[in-house]
Amino acid sequence: MTAPDFVHLHVHSEYSLLDGANRIGDLVKACEKDGQRALALTDHGNMYGAIELYQKAHKGGIKPLMGCEVYIAKRSMHEKHSKANGNGYSHLTLLARNMEGYQNLVKLTSAGYVDGFHYKPRIDMDLLRQHAAGISCLSGCLAGEINQLTRTGKEGEAEALATDLRDMFGPEHFWLELQRNGINIQADANEALMRMHQRTGIPLVATNDIHYLRAEDCHAQDVLLCINTGAKKADKDRFKFETDTLFFATREEMTHMFRDLPESIKATNDVAEQINVELEFGTYHVPEFVSETGESPDQIFDRLLEERLVKLYGSDSQAARERLEREKGTIRELGFVSYFLIVWDIIKWSRDNGISVGPGRGSAAGSIVAYLLDITRLCPLKYDLLFERFLNSSRVSMPDIDIDFCKEGRERVIEYTRERYGRECVTQIVTFGTMASRTVVRDVGRALDMPLSEINRVSKKIPAGPGAPSLAVALETDPELQAFKALGPEWEELFAYSTALEGMARHVSTHAAGVVITPGPTVNYVPLGRNGDDITTQFPAPQLEELGLLKMDYLGLRTLTIIDRCLANIKKRGLEPPVVDELPLDDPGVFELLMAGDTLGVFQLESEGMRKLLSRLKPDCFDDVVAVLALYRPGPLESGMVDMFVDRKHGREAITFPHESLVPILGNTYGCLVYQEQVMLASVELSGFSLNDADNLRKAMGKKKPEIMQKFSAQFLEGAIANGCDPDVAQNTWDNIIKFGGYGFNKSHSAAYALITYQTAYLKAHYRTDFLAANFSCEMGDSNKIKDFIDDCKKSDIRVLMPSIHESEWEFKPTQTPEGGEAIRFGFGAVKGCGRGALEAMCKVRNELLEEKPQLTFHEVVTAVDPREMGKIAWEAVIKSGAFDELQHNRGSLMAALESAMADASSLAKDRRSGQSSMFDAFGGAEEVSEEKPAAGIDDRFAITKAETLALEHEVLGFYLSGHPLEERAGLVSLLSSSPIKRLAEVGSSESTVRIAGLILQKAELVVKSGKMAGSKMCRFRLEDLSGSIGVTCFPRTYLEVRDLIEDGAVVLCSGKLEEGSDEPAMLLDEVMSLKDALARFQGGIELRVDPKDRAKLAVIKETCDRHKGQNPLFLQTEGDDGLTRRIRAGRDKGIAITEELANELCEILGHDRVGIVRV
Structure with a gap:
C-alpha cells in the first residue's frame, strides 16, 4: 500500500550553525527518492539557506517552503540582561505562505539580528503581531513556549497563548506541532497539545524536527554539538539530544509513527498546499544615480564621456568614437548607466579626498567607458583589451567592477557610500566559514579528546587549498592517511565523523570586500544578519547577484598604501615625488631591476619562483611585464608555455604563427597564446565570430564541457574554411587554441595590475630607500617580512638603523648615516608590546623636549610621559629594542631604573593635572623645583651580558638586529645546512631529509598523554639561522637519545624531514649533533x-x-x-x-x- 503524502515542515540544515547536520542538496534528493512533493527549511533564527533551498528544490521538482524557527524573547526583544543559557527566549516555527509572508519573514529575521540580538537573534510577540500577515505558524518543539508552559503545569496559560497565536495568524494558518522522538517529556507535551486541540479545535500537525539525514548520522551530529559547545564527547553532563530519531523519516515511517493521528499527517499537506512563494531572479535592482546638477543619469553619462573622449583622444579619433558608441549602446540596452555612474562617483570622491585608487582590476579594464570615466587608467585600445570580456549582451549578467583602494582608506570609502546612498541601503555581505578538511579533523579530534599533537600531525598530511581532493577521496588514495585510520577504533571514528561533517558551514564572517547597494532599504530585498558589530546580508554574494542586486567589491590593496607612503617619504626629504600615473613605460632602470630579479617589494613579483622567471625572461618592455603576470601560474608553467615564450623571446626557438592573419594578435607574445583576449580575437579574425560569440567560446573553454566545445569547434572550422583558410591550417589553429588557450589569462586584469607592478618597480629603481622604508612600515606586524627587507637593504648598502629614542617614530623612515650614506630608521610600530597610541603619545612629548635640547636623558624622557598614556610594558619593550642604546647605558641597567623613573613620572603627571606645574612656571620656579630631585640613578650592577641583550631584543623584535649569536659561526652554519630556513618552502617533499644548522630557542618539554608512548617526554623548539626560524618537533624515541644536546642557546645541526601541509615549514627531528662533530664527520x-x-x-x-x-x-x-x-x-x-x-x-x-x- 502506498504511504499517504507527507511533507517535512520542521527541518534544520547546516545553516543552523553547528547544530544541524544536513546539506540542503541531500535533503532535496531524499525528498525526490521518497516521493515527497515539498520540503521546508526552518533553521534557527535565520534564512541563510532560503535561496539555496528555493533553487535546488525547484530543480528537483520539489516545492520549497521557506521558513525559520525563530527565537521569541519572553518579554521585550530590546531587553538584553538575561543569561545566554537561561529561559530568556522560546522557539516558534514560521513558514512564508506567500510573497507578503516572505517579506514579513525577512523583516522578522532581520530585526532579530539588528535589534534583538542577545546571544541569539530574538524577536518578540509585538513585532511578530506586526508582521504576521502571509505567514503560517507551528507551535514549535519542546523549546516552544506552549510546551514550556504545559511542562510547568500552566496549561491554561499555554492555551491562552495558543488562541492568541491562532488569532494572530488566522485559524487556517496556525497548528499545534506534535513530535514523537522518544523523549519522555515530549510524550507528556503531546498529551497536553491533544487536550488543547480537543478544547479549541486548533489543528494538529506532525513534524520530526530534522537535524540529520539518516538515523546513524545522529553520532556525527552529536560531535557537531560538542564542537559548538566546546565539550568532549565523553563528558557526562554536557548538552546533547536525548534521542536518535531526528532524521529525515520517509512518508511510511512518519505515517507509522502517527498512525493513531492520520489527520496530523494530512495537515502537513494542508500547510504545504497553502504555500506559494515565487522569487524573482534576473531582474536588476540598481539604484538610480541622482546628480547634484539635476541632470538625468543618461545626460550626465553622455556629458562625462564626451568631455573625456575629447580630452584623451581628441575630437577626430574614429576608433575611439566607434568603440565608445558600441559600449554605450550595450550599457544602455542592459540598463547599467546608473551602475557606471555610481562607480564613477565613488572613485572620484576617493581620489578627491586623498584615497589612492588602483588603475583597474579584472575585465573592467577592457572598457573604454570605464577608462573615460576614470574608473580605470589603462587605454583598452592601446593594449587590445576587449569590452565583451567584461560585458556580453548575449550573456547578460551584472557588471563586476572590483576596485582597489589604499588599505588604510577603504573604510572611509565605505562610510562615504553609506552617507551618499543611504545607511539602510548599503550593507556588507555575509560569507560562511566552512569545516574544510584540516579544520574538521582538528575540530572532531578535540571533541573526541584525542592528543592535540597527534591531531596536528595527521591534519598536516591532509591535502588542502584550491583543487585539493575531499577528505574521503584522500583517505582512499593516500597510504599515510590510511595508516592513521588503521591505528584503532578512535582513529576510525575521527575520520568517519570528519568525512560526514567536512564542508559544512561552521560560522559566519563578513565578506572581505563586498557591499550591496540597493535602491531602497536593503531589508526590502534580502534578510539582514550580524557578525559581531557588522550588519550583513543573510545571503552570500553569488545569491545577491542572482537576485539582481548591485554588489561592489571595495578591496584594500596594501601596495597602494606602500606607494602612498613612499611618495610621502620622498616629499619629506624635500624632493618632488613622481606622478605614478604618468610614468614613462620605457624606463631603462625599471627593466634593469626586473632583469636582475631584484623585486622584493615589487607588486606581484616577490616570490622566489617569479624572480627566477624574471632572470630567465629578462623583460625589456611593458608588454613583457603584462605577459609575466599572466604566465606565472601553474597551467602555463606545467604546459611548457613559459619555456616556449622565453626561448622564442631570446631566439632559441623560431617564432611561428598558426596563420598569418594572427601575426598582429600574437606578435607581442612571440606567437604564444597567453591571453583569453587572444583566443577571442583569433576566433573573430580567422572564423568570423562576433565578439559576443568569441567571449562565449572563452567561457566554454574554462568549463571544458565536451558537448559545448564540439559545437564551437564546428563553428570555428566552418568559419575559417569559409574565410579561405586551408582546412589543415584551420584544424591546427583550433588544436593550438585548445592546447594553450585553456591556460589563457585575462589580459585586462594582467595589464591593469602590470601598471602597479611597473610603478612599484620604478619607485624601487629610483627611490629605493624611500620605497623600502614604506614597505617596512606596511609590514610591521610580520617579523619575517621585516627580516627579508633588512637583507634586501644590506644588498643595496642601505643601513637599517636601530630604534632610537631621539629619532624613531611609529613608522620606519628614510634617513642618512653620520657618513652621509643611505639609511632607514627602525620604527616603533615593529616593536612588540608597543601600542600605537602609547608610542605616538611618547613621540609627541619627546619631540617637544627636543625643541628645548638636542640630547635627552633616560629620566627626562620617561618622566615627561604620563604613565596613564604609556605603561611599564611599553617602556620595557622600547628598552629591550635598543632604542636607548645611544645613551650609552646597558639595557639591563635601564630596566632596573625604569620603576623609579615611572614613579617620578606619575608624581609629575599628578602635579600637571592639579595645576601645580603651571603655578610654579608662573613664578619662574619650575626649573628649580625639578632640580631638587636628582635624576633616577642608573646602576651598572644590573647590567646584562651581550647574549642576554640579544635575547631580549629577539623577544620584542622577533629577530636579532644589533647582532646575532651565530655571527661568529655564520660560515659554518651556512656550509653545513642543506638550505637556509627561508628557502625551505622550495624544498617541498617530506621524503627527503634536510639539514639545518642553527640556534635553539623556546624549548618546551611535553609529556605524551596517550598511546603507546604515554608518559614519555618529547619536546618542541624553534631553530633559527641567519635567514629565519623553523618549528622543530622531537618525538620521545629521538628525544631520549639527543636530549642533552637540546638546550636553549645551543648551536647545533638538526636533521629531519619537513612536515607536509604546514602553513610554514616545520621539521620532524631525526638527529642532532654539535657543529664540531658535524664537521668532523662530514664527507x-x-x-x-x-x-x-x-x-x-x-x-x-x-x-x-x-x-x-x-x-x-x-x-x-x-x-x-x-x-x-x-x-x-x-x-x-x-x-x-x-x-x-x-x-x-x-x-x-x-x-x-x-x-x-x-x-x-
Whole structure:
C-alpha cells in the first residue's frame, strides 16, 4: 500500500550553525527518492539557506517552503540582561505562505539580528503581531513556549497563548506541532497539545524536527554539538539530544509513527498546499544615480564621456568614437548607466579626498567607458583589451567592477557610500566559514579528546587549498592517511565523523570586500544578519547577484598604501615625488631591476619562483611585464608555455604563427597564446565570430564541457574554411587554441595590475630607500617580512638603523648615516608590546623636549610621559629594542631604573593635572623645583651580558638586529645546512631529509598523554639561522637519545624531514649533533654558486681555496642565459680542506646563500 503524502515542515540544515547536520542538496534528493512533493527549511533564527533551498528544490521538482524557527524573547526583544543559557527566549516555527509572508519573514529575521540580538537573534510577540500577515505558524518543539508552559503545569496559560497565536495568524494558518522522538517529556507535551486541540479545535500537525539525514548520522551530529559547545564527547553532563530519531523519516515511517493521528499527517499537506512563494531572479535592482546638477543619469553619462573622449583622444579619433558608441549602446540596452555612474562617483570622491585608487582590476579594464570615466587608467585600445570580456549582451549578467583602494582608506570609502546612498541601503555581505578538511579533523579530534599533537600531525598530511581532493577521496588514495585510520577504533571514528561533517558551514564572517547597494532599504530585498558589530546580508554574494542586486567589491590593496607612503617619504626629504600615473613605460632602470630579479617589494613579483622567471625572461618592455603576470601560474608553467615564450623571446626557438592573419594578435607574445583576449580575437579574425560569440567560446573553454566545445569547434572550422583558410591550417589553429588557450589569462586584469607592478618597480629603481622604508612600515606586524627587507637593504648598502629614542617614530623612515650614506630608521610600530597610541603619545612629548635640547636623558624622557598614556610594558619593550642604546647605558641597567623613573613620572603627571606645574612656571620656579630631585640613578650592577641583550631584543623584535649569536659561526652554519630556513618552502617533499644548522630557542618539554608512548617526554623548539626560524618537533624515541644536546642557546645541526601541509615549514627531528662533530664527520665537498662573468670575484675565490688545499672536492654552480643550472667540478688538484675558517671566508666573499655542501 502506498504511504499517504507527507511533507517535512520542521527541518534544520547546516545553516543552523553547528547544530544541524544536513546539506540542503541531500535533503532535496531524499525528498525526490521518497516521493515527497515539498520540503521546508526552518533553521534557527535565520534564512541563510532560503535561496539555496528555493533553487535546488525547484530543480528537483520539489516545492520549497521557506521558513525559520525563530527565537521569541519572553518579554521585550530590546531587553538584553538575561543569561545566554537561561529561559530568556522560546522557539516558534514560521513558514512564508506567500510573497507578503516572505517579506514579513525577512523583516522578522532581520530585526532579530539588528535589534534583538542577545546571544541569539530574538524577536518578540509585538513585532511578530506586526508582521504576521502571509505567514503560517507551528507551535514549535519542546523549546516552544506552549510546551514550556504545559511542562510547568500552566496549561491554561499555554492555551491562552495558543488562541492568541491562532488569532494572530488566522485559524487556517496556525497548528499545534506534535513530535514523537522518544523523549519522555515530549510524550507528556503531546498529551497536553491533544487536550488543547480537543478544547479549541486548533489543528494538529506532525513534524520530526530534522537535524540529520539518516538515523546513524545522529553520532556525527552529536560531535557537531560538542564542537559548538566546546565539550568532549565523553563528558557526562554536557548538552546533547536525548534521542536518535531526528532524521529525515520517509512518508511510511512518519505515517507509522502517527498512525493513531492520520489527520496530523494530512495537515502537513494542508500547510504545504497553502504555500506559494515565487522569487524573482534576473531582474536588476540598481539604484538610480541622482546628480547634484539635476541632470538625468543618461545626460550626465553622455556629458562625462564626451568631455573625456575629447580630452584623451581628441575630437577626430574614429576608433575611439566607434568603440565608445558600441559600449554605450550595450550599457544602455542592459540598463547599467546608473551602475557606471555610481562607480564613477565613488572613485572620484576617493581620489578627491586623498584615497589612492588602483588603475583597474579584472575585465573592467577592457572598457573604454570605464577608462573615460576614470574608473580605470589603462587605454583598452592601446593594449587590445576587449569590452565583451567584461560585458556580453548575449550573456547578460551584472557588471563586476572590483576596485582597489589604499588599505588604510577603504573604510572611509565605505562610510562615504553609506552617507551618499543611504545607511539602510548599503550593507556588507555575509560569507560562511566552512569545516574544510584540516579544520574538521582538528575540530572532531578535540571533541573526541584525542592528543592535540597527534591531531596536528595527521591534519598536516591532509591535502588542502584550491583543487585539493575531499577528505574521503584522500583517505582512499593516500597510504599515510590510511595508516592513521588503521591505528584503532578512535582513529576510525575521527575520520568517519570528519568525512560526514567536512564542508559544512561552521560560522559566519563578513565578506572581505563586498557591499550591496540597493535602491531602497536593503531589508526590502534580502534578510539582514550580524557578525559581531557588522550588519550583513543573510545571503552570500553569488545569491545577491542572482537576485539582481548591485554588489561592489571595495578591496584594500596594501601596495597602494606602500606607494602612498613612499611618495610621502620622498616629499619629506624635500624632493618632488613622481606622478605614478604618468610614468614613462620605457624606463631603462625599471627593466634593469626586473632583469636582475631584484623585486622584493615589487607588486606581484616577490616570490622566489617569479624572480627566477624574471632572470630567465629578462623583460625589456611593458608588454613583457603584462605577459609575466599572466604566465606565472601553474597551467602555463606545467604546459611548457613559459619555456616556449622565453626561448622564442631570446631566439632559441623560431617564432611561428598558426596563420598569418594572427601575426598582429600574437606578435607581442612571440606567437604564444597567453591571453583569453587572444583566443577571442583569433576566433573573430580567422572564423568570423562576433565578439559576443568569441567571449562565449572563452567561457566554454574554462568549463571544458565536451558537448559545448564540439559545437564551437564546428563553428570555428566552418568559419575559417569559409574565410579561405586551408582546412589543415584551420584544424591546427583550433588544436593550438585548445592546447594553450585553456591556460589563457585575462589580459585586462594582467595589464591593469602590470601598471602597479611597473610603478612599484620604478619607485624601487629610483627611490629605493624611500620605497623600502614604506614597505617596512606596511609590514610591521610580520617579523619575517621585516627580516627579508633588512637583507634586501644590506644588498643595496642601505643601513637599517636601530630604534632610537631621539629619532624613531611609529613608522620606519628614510634617513642618512653620520657618513652621509643611505639609511632607514627602525620604527616603533615593529616593536612588540608597543601600542600605537602609547608610542605616538611618547613621540609627541619627546619631540617637544627636543625643541628645548638636542640630547635627552633616560629620566627626562620617561618622566615627561604620563604613565596613564604609556605603561611599564611599553617602556620595557622600547628598552629591550635598543632604542636607548645611544645613551650609552646597558639595557639591563635601564630596566632596573625604569620603576623609579615611572614613579617620578606619575608624581609629575599628578602635579600637571592639579595645576601645580603651571603655578610654579608662573613664578619662574619650575626649573628649580625639578632640580631638587636628582635624576633616577642608573646602576651598572644590573647590567646584562651581550647574549642576554640579544635575547631580549629577539623577544620584542622577533629577530636579532644589533647582532646575532651565530655571527661568529655564520660560515659554518651556512656550509653545513642543506638550505637556509627561508628557502625551505622550495624544498617541498617530506621524503627527503634536510639539514639545518642553527640556534635553539623556546624549548618546551611535553609529556605524551596517550598511546603507546604515554608518559614519555618529547619536546618542541624553534631553530633559527641567519635567514629565519623553523618549528622543530622531537618525538620521545629521538628525544631520549639527543636530549642533552637540546638546550636553549645551543648551536647545533638538526636533521629531519619537513612536515607536509604546514602553513610554514616545520621539521620532524631525526638527529642532532654539535657543529664540531658535524664537521668532523662530514664527507663531501663544497659547492659555490658563482657568476662566471665576475672574473675579479673568481680570482679571490681561487686565491682563498689555494690557501686551504686538501682532499675534499670543489664544485662551481653557474646559471646560463637559458636559465639552466650547471655544476662543474674543479680539477682533481683543486681539492680543499673544509674548515670553519674557509667557510667563513667563502661566505664573506659570496654571501651565505651561495655556499653549500655536496655529499659525495
